[in-house]
Amino acid sequence: MILLSHPTGNANVRHAALGLARAGLLGEFCTSLNYRETPALRRLLPESLRLQLRRRSFPSELAPLTRAYPMRELVRLLAPRAGLRSLVRRETGPFSVDAVYHALDRRVAARVAQRKFTGVYAYEDGADATFRAARRTGLTTFYDLPIGYWRAARTILTEEAEREPEWASTLHGNQDSPAKTARKDEELALADVVLVASSFTLKTLDAAPDFRGRVVLIPYGAPAPVAPPPPRERNASARSSRLRVLYVGSLGQRKGLSYLFRAADQLAGAIDLTVIGAKPMTPCAPLDAALARIRWIPSAPHAQVLTEMAAHDVFVFPSLFEGFGLVLLEAMAMGLPLITTAHTAGPDLISDGVEGYIVPIRSTSAIVERLDFLRRNPATRMEMARAAQLRAQQFTWDHYESTLAACVQTTLAAR
Missing domain, CATH: 3.40.50.2000 (Glycogen Phosphorylase B;)
Structure with a gap:
């Protein structure tokens, strides 16, 4: 059984969880926030915030397997509205995205120690403590890399900052500290299987020093149109x-x-x-x-x-x-x-x-x-x-789910 974790849970994370659950492979899904709207919340919360929170609601099919730790993420979402931007400053803010990722990573690592799982599935920037705990208990580690490898990014974005200096403040990847990039490398080194969604991401791993791990490419899926396109x-x-x-x-x-x-x-x-x-x-x-x-x-x-x-x-x-x-x-x-x-x-x-x-x-x-x-x-x-x-139409979420589940199942069976 797999322990899957991700703090925010975008579309590909949701379908990874659903794919594992439908294959009977998901033991637990840990995230920061799983919003469930009630009449009281509809009255109390402004509409703009409710719209934002609704994006953080997971399918009911996952409810029995979902464990949420919402407080730090709620503060991260609310602090800018209250003018408390220092609380969410990159890396250093106690309620920054980085802090949210690391806090969930530590909680998931504690869950790993309970030895109820056979593998862990985590994402870039949120896998270090989880993978270390998994190594200690002999669990298989699945690492999802949703964007290209950081060293390849640094090369391109450093060039870009020189070409377009007025836009350099928006190149956040260039601002990652040595501690953050070292953590990324540690996560990669601890991964048994690295999952990527594009051939470009796969190619960027050429810039990873001494990386010889197994990489699996599984493209994402497309949504069904909500209505026929206009004429x-x-x-x-x-x-x-x-x-x-x-x-x-x-x-x-x-x-x-x-x-x-x-x-x-x-x-x-x-x-x-x-x-x-x-x-x-x-x-x-x-x-x-x-x-x-x-x-x-x-x-x-x-x-x-x-x-x-x-x-x-x-x-x-x-x-x-x-x-x-x-x-x-x-x-x-x-x-x-x-x-x-x-x-x-x-x-x-x-x-x-x-x-x-x-x-x-x-x-x-x-x-x-x-x-x-x-x-x-x-x-x-x-x-x-x-x-x-x-x-x-050739790229479906059903295909993504079944292919990912088959990859996980085959890997676990071979160990």
């Missing part, structure tokens, strides 16, 4: 119509945002750009200026994000360093062609020129060229949209 045919005969362009993700330069915003400026009057994502806590003047020129949605529930996707023509994701980019599959499922880079799961998901385009990182000109072509060629764009939606 984009209305633009088919209007060659001069404005192209509706969407980006969804965090608003830091690791995502290549300066290059997207410059492309939008060059295509002013020809495209309408919508950006969905929260600004980083550290100020960034060029980001603020860019957001003032476009349609910006700071936060949206997942259903609204999918609806926005269905209302646009193309999805641009010019990331410099990504583990997968789950939004890519979500956009494809909603019928959007992609413009993305080879430093994402893009090459695993699409063929260049069929369901979208793979462009070089840091290339405003390539983004401009592809967007302008799609604007001027609506028939081709619609062909790509149909191809993207069909391709997304």
